[in-house]
Amino acid sequence: MNDLASLGRVLVVAPHPDDEVLGCGGTMARLAAEGISVHVLVATKGKPPAFDPEGVAQVRAEMLEAHKLLEVVETHEVDLPAAALDTVPAAQVNAEIGRIIEDISPDTLFLPHIGDIHGDHAIVFQASMVAARPRHNRAPARILCYETLSETNWYAPPMTPAFMPNVFIDVSETLDRKLDAFRCFQSQVRPFPEERSIEVLEALARSRGATVHVKAAEAFMNVRQIIR
Template identity: 65%
Template sequence: MNGLNHFGKVLAIAPHPDDEVLGCGGTLVRLVAEGHPVTVAVATTGRPPHFAEDQVQRVAGEMRRAHAVLGVRDTRLIGLPAAAMDTLPASETNAAFGQLIDEVAPDTLLLPFIGDIHLDHQLTFLAAMVASRPRHDKAPSQILCYETLSETNWYAPPTTPAFVPNVFIDIEATLDRKLEAFSAFESQVRPFPEERSVEAIKALARLRGATVHLRAAEAFMTIRQILR
């Protein structure tokens, strides 16, 4: 395959603001630069009393700045309750994701990994998979899962699903933009050696790249590909 041409129209779904930057920010910069329509949808929004209103507004502003760095112009907010998706009926969650995927009609879907420790990540994956069942010609033809530092590797593999990547996307030219976008989330950046640090993100990109003889990469697991 020639680069990312086969990705077509792309929808990246993040359980929370910043997950899409951590998991596939460098890839999103590449996709935008190569002319692909790119939409980022954030599944949840913080709600009182668990999240103070000023905190929610601060993160929303950080997200807008981060997406500007990535070059993403189409951001959708689904508005489900953060850290409380499990309190909703599955039918309600599935319907929200179904409406999103019907509206965007992506060729490629980028999702969090089912084995992430945060339940919001697991439920986002499951609802998106329900919504993208291949029942018609407009169903996504490619579904990939990205890894999220401090979520993907903190569960309990092999007791729980393990992230074993089989797709590596070269982000040598876009790694700095990914790091800049994450730095826009000032409320989320932590000092090294915490995983949500600029140093850890850069180290993971170098490691994933070296795995396949690249200087920097983002790693994904293929869930489904339909080749027409």
Template identity: 60%
Template sequence: MLLPFNARRIAVVAPHPDDEILGCGGTMARAAAAGAEVHVIVVTRGQPPLFDEEMVQQIRAETLRAHDMIGVTGTQFLDFPAAGLDQVKRSDLNLALSSALSRIEVDLLLIPFIGDIHLDHQIVFNAALVHARPRGSGGPSCVLAYETLSETNWLAPGVTPAFIPNMFVDIGATLERKIAAFQMFQSQVKPSPDERSIEAIRALAISRGATVYRHAAEAFVLVRQIH
């Protein structure tokens, strides 16, 4: 089985561009190669004065190149303010995200982890679960939370929610594509030993893989699964 329930329509919710590649780029590539539709919803956009417009446009172009390399079916940009979701009316965010997800009719929903240090990630986690509430037959059958280097392990595990994975996806065949996709984000790649270095991405994948006797894997926390 490729992914839960042989999902044919997968949606990845990314608080910021590149979160989706860091968190589940190998899984996305594996699903796309198997013929699944893989959609990405990027929730935020850098806005002045925190972010220069030229840099914002560069990152958007990098995002689309990375998604093309992975085999993403469609990318939606919601354009809420990056590092400012706590200032956004929650009902506005919930409605926009739910509308975007409803157009996809998602089988499998991949979202950031509630324990990430970035408040945008925590808010997006909650907004995604508002949409995923099982109130009808059209919601996602499975919801997984992914881990994001430089976000998931930088809060205070033991005091705040710890990422304790209970599902792993073998990405031995797609790890290099994940890395190549992240390299499209020239503005974001950092030198080792930074967590956003190529060496760190490969090391985490190998470590997660070894946990389940695979050459490389991505790890997830299962939020909900409906048979």
């Protein structure tokens, strides 16, 4: 991969609303600006009594506003229970996520990192990888994992899979749009120095960018790439 056009049709898989913006909102904005179709799959939805229906509706509205700002082609919502994916049979999770991946037939998948502290993230990663098995020539040619503030870096990297990026996408021109998209999530934005703050989100992009001598970047782990 040496240019965005090589990503083809893109599907970003998010365990929960806002993960996709935190992990690759700048990349999504760049792709849309260059005429590349970006789909988002949101795997879970908050269920009572753990989640208040009004709060769930608010987060969904915030998500759709953010996706409109990022020019997402379509948002695909799966009705699996948030923060309770471990209570659902793996076959059901695999089937529901797999159905959408098969329908979209993406060339590139962006997934959460398997080493994230939130159990939903690991389950969504695994279900997506099941769907992406290269059993036919429509399997995604590229799978990249993104990092999610307060999830990817809060586990125990000496003992759990560490996020070690080897792909960096320049988002210097779209960082502001990413930050504006995250601002749409008024229920999720936290004051600095909490990690889910605008300041920290920008700082991470600046730091990742400096790693590869650009003004801002998003970092990814390349899980698999098939050159056809």
